[in-house]
Amino acid sequence: MRDVPTASPPVVVDAMGGDHGPAEIVRGAVQARREHGVPVVLAGRAGVVRAELARLGAVGEIDVAHADDVVPMTERGAGAIRMARSSLAVGLGLVRDGAGAAFVSAGSTGAVAACAVDRLGTAPDILRPALAVALPTTAGGATVLIDAGATVDPTPEMLAQFALLGASYARLVLGVADPRVGLLSIGAEPGKGNRLTRRAEALLRDLPLRFHGPVEGGDVLTGVADVIVTDGFTGNVVLKNVEGTVRATLALLATEVGSSGVGDGAGTRDAAGAEALRRVAGRYDPETHGGAALLGLTGTVVVAHGSSRARTIARACVVAHDLARGEVVARLGDRPAVRPAR
Amino acid sequence: MRDVPTASPPVVVDAMGGDHGPAEIVRGAVQARREHGVPVVLAGRAGVVRAELARLGAVGEIDVAHADDVVPMTERGAGAIRMARSSLAVGLGLVRDGAGAAFVSAGSTGAVAACAVDRLGTAPDILRPALAVALPTTAGGATVLIDAGATVDPTPEMLAQFALLGASYARLVLGVADPRVGLLSIGAEPGKGNRLTRRAEALLRDLPLRFHGPVEGGDVLTGVADVIVTDGFTGNVVLKNVEGTVRATLALLATEVGSSGVGDGAGTRDAAGAEALRRVAGRYDPETHGGAALLGLTGTVVVAHGSSRARTIARACVVAHDLARGEVVARLGDRPAVRPAR
Structure with a gap:
């Protein structure tokens, strides 16, 4: 002991x-x-x-x-x-x-x-708590999505605090020395985003962290940022949308593979394929994405x-x-x- | 002629x-x-x-x-x-x-x-325009996501109009006689959602349409509703997140299949599998999801x-x-x- x-x-x-x-x-x-x-x-x-x-x-x-x-x-x-x-x-x-x-x-x-x-x-x-979830990325690491559902109507100041909380989480839990922080938005051009993100972006640029700038919905799983900051409403929708889209993709793929005859009678190889499907599904299952920290x-x-x-x-x-x-x-x-x- | x-x-x-x-x-x-x-x-x-x-x-x-x-x-x-x-x-x-x-x-x-x-x-x-996009679902049909990015900070009244525009779109373009309209939110329990969705939900219940109630981020591709209404910020994030997550899932799957040896030397079957991957990817590609209508x-x-x-x-x-x-x-x-x- x-x-x-x-x-x-x-x-x-x-x-x-x-x-x-x-x-x-x-x-x-x-x-x-x-x-x-x-x-x-x-x-x-x-x-x-x-x-x-x-x-x-x-x-x-x-x-x-x-x-x-x-x-x-x-x-x-x-x-x-x-x-x-x-x-x-x-x-x-x-x-x-x-x-x-x-x-x-x-x-x-x-x-x-x-x-x-x-x-x-x-x-x-x-000011308010935030839920941090680490999602595996195609780059091999993980991205911290914060807030994934604790505070649904934050102010820009709260988003700025979520950014700091998320960066600390990435340092302490993921071991990233100087995490890149992205702000979830709908385009990188000036003036893009909504009222909340436009005001939050200005605050984030002045914080003691490595601000990557705005990122989009397609960037959540690419590893372009170590931390992605958003309000708890959008974050929860995105988290569940990731889980649902992974399930939908695998379901559609199973249908496509079935209809093209790939699944016909090859026991070992099909079992391996099914196991691969299960592993990918498991990585984004709501109960297995590594847990969530309420910060x-x-x-x-x-x-x-x-x-x-x-x-x-x-x-x-x-x-x-x-x-x-x-x-x-x-x-x-x-x-x-x-x-x-x- | x-x-x-x-x-x-x-x-x-x-x-x-x-x-x-x-x-x-x-x-x-x-x-x-x-x-x-x-x-x-x-x-x-x-x-x-x-x-x-x-x-x-x-x-x-x-x-x-x-x-x-x-x-x-x-x-x-x-x-x-x-x-x-x-x-x-x-x-x-x-x-x-x-x-x-x-x-x-x-x-x-x-x-x-x-x-x-x-x-x-x-x-x-x-009051404001909305972008409608029809996304294919695992149920075999399509769900109209509206607004996918035209009006990023709508009022509850605007969301109610988006619901009517989306329902008309589903009737005219998808041929659904009496479309079920869902409101994108973060849970069906009373009091869930943000300020915008809680106020919009009350308006939607009084509209001349078939209101299904709140739906979540995981419901976007299941066909649970024919129309899913949301603000243009969340809708754009979700649209791009669907596209990105489909890409990420297929990329992760390709890695898993490769590492489990499923991909080793079986030309015809692998070609069919790759073709299935391409077809699924194509259905949710930003350039091929059937186009968008600005209503x-x-x-x-x-x-x-x-x-x-x-x-x-x-x-x-x-x-x-x-x-x-x-x-x-x-x-x-x-x-x-x-x-x-x-």
Whole structure:
């Protein structure tokens, strides 16, 4: 067992969310502590969680915060807020009260985000939270789409903060030293865009970040920018449009391949083709695009995908721990840690 | 030759736009007149256009409006407006002066739309124009996305008009008797969406059309609605995101198939697979998604794709002629031609 730093508050893990919880979630939390040195607390039904800890010989090693209820995976928002004794409510309560630095859940993204915004206020200097999602690109890396749905009617100033939050996310989580930030718009010519993006563009040019300029809807998956900033309405539409268009393309392709006779009787090769289709589909599935981070609240919230196994949960704890060290927020203060690249 | 009705003003065709103009464009215009009975006028360099007409034995059958200049296909907007003697300017001038009922061009969508908005005012009762694009769906039909980029900051009242324009387009062009109209948003639950969509949703419920309710970014290609209404900013981002995501999916798939060995040495089958990939890509290519109609101006404008051959140009003339008969606008008056379906 590695030495676990005790100075920083622990990451609170929702033991009950996800398709494979609590067994895989508890295993992931134990991995996060033992292998990565991340302090963790588990929120959920104490009896169930302790039984899982016992199976791993980890009773006494990780604290448990008891919660009576479990928010169902089908719950997308407001309903979750009303469940005051759920593992979401108890876990986020710990973060709100300073007993936790960040929250990790494999529950429904909508439910987790709604509860998090409801129970945690915004961080100092931050006007509104933003949801960051890392989408794989054809260039081989990932692009952070922010905001993917937390703040639907932001001001230009909020978009500028989303840009800084997204750049910090790209540095801390994707390891990009000096991320290029694009503003989602409808053309690069002067005067293109809507009222919001035209005003935001002027602000972005003055920020301590590497502003790439406007990007378009066709640039989301090309890797032309490491971070793409947009309002939460457009971002959510784009995220779901990416997922839907990948599904539609693969469906149309299956039809075309079928009608041209490519699928006739070649077992091994067809199985490999079908497996390739599944892998591409899986990369952009709403439950498997790597999770989403709700940034800008008092305490970071990371939503791992519902089908997460232990290793993914452990990774989410590391991401949450890194994000919670105050670095994302610090760069929004008066003394930016990164100088303008221009 | 069929009897050509002379009562309605002709459709003005930009003879110079497109990758295969003027030969294919002139051939399409002649087809529109001879095979579909659509009255047409050709705008472009008179000598070139008359030579093409002579080749088809159609001199004297179709009028030519001379224009000195040609807007290049690379021009996306404002630059085209300043070319006062282009075939775009001359053709749109005829429509503006009442000598033409509609305008068809295979030029750059951005350039055509910018010139059209600049030179034609809005139709009676219409607040702002909207660009309608028909996207093929996995259900086998098409969904009209409106507005795909003409009006980036609409009011809720404008969105309501776009819904009526889009429904008329679906009836006239797609032949859907009672189109289902969806409002692009980020969830169907009450209170979801942004300020614009929440106010527009209330208006849409009172309109004489079959309102399906809110739809999401993942519904654009499923055929869940015949018309999807959105503001021109979101619509343009979505249109380009569909095109980009189709390209990215096929690129990722090619990589996956290659790495799993599916592509190794089976000529016929691989050629068929590559052909299937090309067909799917072609359906969502910006230049081949069936063209876009700029609705709500005095005179309809149809932008055919740049690679259009004669048959597609003829079809665009028929669409423009149908749309220009006043039916799209008529339904926005005090006595709607279609009663609520609910």
